[in-house]
Amino acid sequence: MEKEITIYDIAKDLGVSPATVSRALNNHPAVNEKTKKKIYNAAMEMGYQSNVFASNLRSKRTNNIGVIVPRLNSSFQSSVLAGMEKVANEAGFNLIISQSLESKDKEIANTHSMFNSRVDGLLVSLASNTESLEHFAPFIKKKIPVIFYDRVGNFEEMFGVTIDNMKAAHQATSHLIEQGCQRIVHVLGNIKVNVYHERLKGYKYALLDHSIPFDENLIIYSDLNEEAGYDIVQKIKSIEPRIDGLFVSNDACAASCLKQLKLEGYRIPEDIAVVGFNNDVISRLVEPNITTINYPGYEMGELAMRNLINHLDVNTENLLKNTNRITLRSELIIRESSKRK
Amino acid sequence: MEKEITIYDIAKDLGVSPATVSRALNNHPAVNEKTKKKIYNAAMEMGYQSNVFASNLRSKRTNNIGVIVPRLNSSFQSSVLAGMEKVANEAGFNLIISQSLESKDKEIANTHSMFNSRVDGLLVSLASNTESLEHFAPFIKKKIPVIFYDRVGNFEEMFGVTIDNMKAAHQATSHLIEQGCQRIVHVLGNIKVNVYHERLKGYKYALLDHSIPFDENLIIYSDLNEEAGYDIVQKIKSIEPRIDGLFVSNDACAASCLKQLKLEGYRIPEDIAVVGFNNDVISRLVEPNITTINYPGYEMGELAMRNLINHLDVNTENLLKNTNRITLRSELIIRESSKRK
DNA sequence: ATTAATTTTGAAACCGATTTCAATTTTTCT
DNA sequence: AGAAAAATTGAAATCGGTTTCAAAATTAAT
Incomplete structure (x- = not known):
């Protein structure tokens, strides 16, 4: 097992405090530019890698967003996921994806598992036999945003992105x-x-x-x-x-x-x-x-993800009340199978 | 912000030490059955939820497995992912999925991002213009298993699951x-x-x-x-x-x-x-x-994931040397488009 | 009943980054 | 030059489990 480089190692090397190193690496304004440069370089050279666990432990954020889909191997769902991944990736979030296989019980299990792994937000397309949204209650209670898309259920209370x-x-x-x-x-x-x-x-x-x-x-x-x-x-x-x-x-x-x-x-x-x-x-x-x-599908994924990420900024709490359901435009494409001259 | 229940709360409530609570909740053998029961129940009642950050910080494991695919919205890839998800889910792992969009640079960025989020293992199907496997070196150095599937590149050193x-x-x-x-x-x-x-x-x-x-x-x-x-x-x-x-x-x-x-x-x-x-x-x-x-595809996903999970058990280091490339059976299905009587 | 062996338990260190609060240094102003 | 204001820095607490090591409690053995 290799010894990992920590901010303490860098601090000791440069004769500064770990606090300064931490601040420098987070580009905190209250640290001198010269010291910053020095610390950046040392971190680079020593091959420092921030320990997300320690950092999450304090910040209480994972930068992971959960997605629960009915099935992964569906042409529609995979377009949606592609759209979500693009937006999430650009915003610095990871996607944790699981499938309910159209089973209410598996959906519940997945929801629990997402909750336990502390995703920052959740995107869900419901299983076909889901009858209640109780299993999302822990998220609501902890103010972790949950947004539904496509299969939003017949529930009025929830955010959702759908077509008409x-x-x-x-x-x-x-x-x-x-x-x-x-x-x-x-x-x-x-x-x-x-x-x-x-x-x-x-x-x-x-x-x-x-x-x-x-x-x-x-x-x-x-x-x-x-x-x-x-x-x-x-x-x-x-x-x-x-x-x-x-x-x-x-x-x-x-x-x-x-x-x-x-x-x-x-x-x-x-x-x-x-x-x-x-x-x-x-x-x-x-x-x-x-x-x-x-x-x-792709746009739906983008939109749902963008929406979720907006909810993550604490400042935009009002959005929560303003946006209840987003409806995407769909259109009829007429082709030969129905065109009678 | 709600105060979260920690093992310290449980410990105080029951008049035992946090150490015992931790052990009990992890079903450690060295703790009395009666105390275990007592602690389980208390944890249940108080709505305790383990803090993965703290736990990861010590155990150095995330239970997350990264997957990098060329495109999410591909019929083949989504079958593979479905297979992977099933196996991972059953084994208690989460899947973090990202797409390279067939771009070497995005693949490299994704690889970095996976490394930083400390996935326990990585499954990759390469982008079409990937010319080297350098970007996986940090994984190798830290002995984090990387397994390729389908698009395994023309590199001899690597594990991979493919068809012939x-x-x-x-x-x-x-x-x-x-x-x-x-x-x-x-x-x-x-x-x-x-x-x-x-x-x-x-x-x-x-x-x-x-x-x-x-x-x-x-x-x-x-x-x-x-x-x-x-x-x-x-x-x-x-x-x-x-x-x-x-x-x-x-x-x-x-x-x-x-x-x-x-x-x-x-x-x-x-x-x-x-x-x-x-x-x-x-x-x-x-x-x-x-x-x-x-x-x-589905089987390939299952197999690749099962294989990766095997690599995660430290005891099975020998597997690493024995399994270099796994070849799945494929078959020709003859239909009308080619059948001349 | 006494000693040895075995189970259970707890105190405290630890994982590594973040952050508060106070101290120190530097800059600005009279 | 001296005082006040602003910019930097550091010590130490903190996040919440996990784990080591030793102590305490229980059981088994003589």
């Missing part, structure tokens, strides 16, 4: 109606998740606005993965009267449906017009290209 | 040859990256083994993103004599090429047989399905 899912779904559905669709199937995930809950609402309102009756049979619940297409299309085939529009809450799943529909001989968009969600790479690569909602 | 890229490329190329291809284009990324370097070798050897001359014109360098298809196909069109096989080092890019080739009127696989790499979701969703190499 209702509006987006309304747009998507309206678009299908404008293309002549009258019987539109909506495929979505667990209704407990705000994201799907709101999209369903948007779907319903769009029907209402165009005087199309809502039909419960046209709602299909799914885990939305890339293999779900088969089952979904089987269900679709059995629906009477025939459907002519399909709005899937996720591009990978939409692509899977598209493939299966083509296998079954449906023409897209003539027989069934299809709209996805997310604007994943995949929506641009399958044939026909899938009309989708552009869902700005 | 040469063999995989050999298999892919041989398969195309067996389907009757004679003029096979290989699309790959920066040759400095071991992954592409080795795949090119595999491609060449496969040609050699089937007595097909190597033609420099059939090698196309690309950044392999999902929009690269257009340029690649333009190049392909200009190649004389015509090509009849295409081996792309990445599924997203292969899909992009596939789409573009179809737009240009090529029949797949009759005119050009296509093989990708990675077995990304996308390879199963485009039409025709893309023949590809199954690249076990």
Whole structure:
């Protein structure tokens, strides 16, 4: 075990006090420029490395920010993380990332673990079966900021960064109606998740606005993965009267449906017009290209992180009250899968 | 600011010494079971939370493991991270993740930052322009284990978890040859990256083994993103004599090429047989399905992390010498894009 | 009952940087 | 030059667990 260089070593070497060394290295104004230079150089030469533990112990800060995502291996989530990492890195924070794997219990465990490792702030996209936010209470009590993004839950009290899912779904559905669709199937995930809950609402309102009756049979619940297409299309085939529009809450799943529909001989968009969600790479690569909602994951990550970091400055306590929910702009991108001339 | 409960508070409350409290909470054998119970309960009731800073300061461990990836928003990397997170979480470690964005300089900065935050170990997939491993020297000197995965560089000294890229490329190329291809284009990324370097070798050897001359014109360098298809196909069109096989080092890019080739009127696989790499979701969703190499990202993450954690136990120093490079099994998955009856 | 062996416990040093408060040095002003 | 003000510096306490070493308490052995 090598002996580490401490500020005491530097102090002894230069015949000054550890206090001065500490101040110099933190660029404290109350230390003479010459002494500073001297200390910098000595620290350099001796290969000094600040001991974060000791420093954290006093400052009570880790410069670590926790992120809890439902799944790491999701195209959307990894864009979000990329955006977060960029902002955090530039601001000198580290990212501690863990995944809940869509399990409430694992989310709770992760939350505890983040709390114990004393992250300075927490960013969370909720698991699909999370029913309460109790497990975040310790953070609130200690005034450690917690910001939710995307999966913000149906809880009013919390900060969150989302898109307007209702509006987006309304747009998507309206678009299908404008293309002549009258019987539109909506495929979505667990209704407990705000994201799907709101999209369903948007779907319903769009029907209402165009005087199309809502039909419960046209709602299909799914885990939305890339293999779900088969089952979904089987269900679709059995629906009477025939459907002519399909709005899937996720591009990978939409692509899977598209493939299966083509296998079954449906023409897209003539027989069934299809709209996805997310604007994943995949929506641009399958044939026909899938009309989708552009869902700005990277920006969402940047914004959520920037917001969190703002909360960390003690001076900006008022921000806490002013910013309750931030809504990012999303947009419908019309492509071949739904465009009827 | 709330006063935090410390072991001193508990000690005073129960009339024992802080030392005993510390030992009890760490389940040290040299403390009476009854006292332990008593202390556990008191700690519970008082809402005690261990202060990691103080604890780290002595133990010199953070329980944080650093991961540096080229990009977070990559389907492959996020699978790897998912695997790593699972193993780390189960073993009680946190993951600190940062991305190099394929920049050597950012990688160096991230490495420094990880070192300063005193991670217990480091997992790295190198940026494409990294030319030396100097920046990891401080880790080596302090005996902090560093393990590379996937992008391990062309450096012999290092531990690493990879697949046998040469063999995989050999298999892919041989398969195309067996389907009757004679003029096979290989699309790959920066040759400095071991992954592409080795795949090119595999491609060449496969040609050699089937007595097909190597033609420099059939090698196309690309950044392999999902929009690269257009340029690649333009190049392909200009190649004389015509090509009849295409081996792309990445599924997203292969899909992009596939789409573009179809737009240009090529029949797949009759005119050009296509093989990708990675077995990304996308390879199963485009039409025709893309023949590809199954690249076990999740397992690679698990394995790399398990390996790193092993290195952390001081008793297993011998492991260091025994394990130099771990090679994961990969396999060719034959699908319609290359299957000629 | 006495001694030896074993368990438990506590006092105090320690990890390394930060910070308060007072002391010292330097600069400025009459 | 002498006093007052400003700029630097240092001693020592502090953050909260962990650990060493020795003392005290308990159990086992003779």
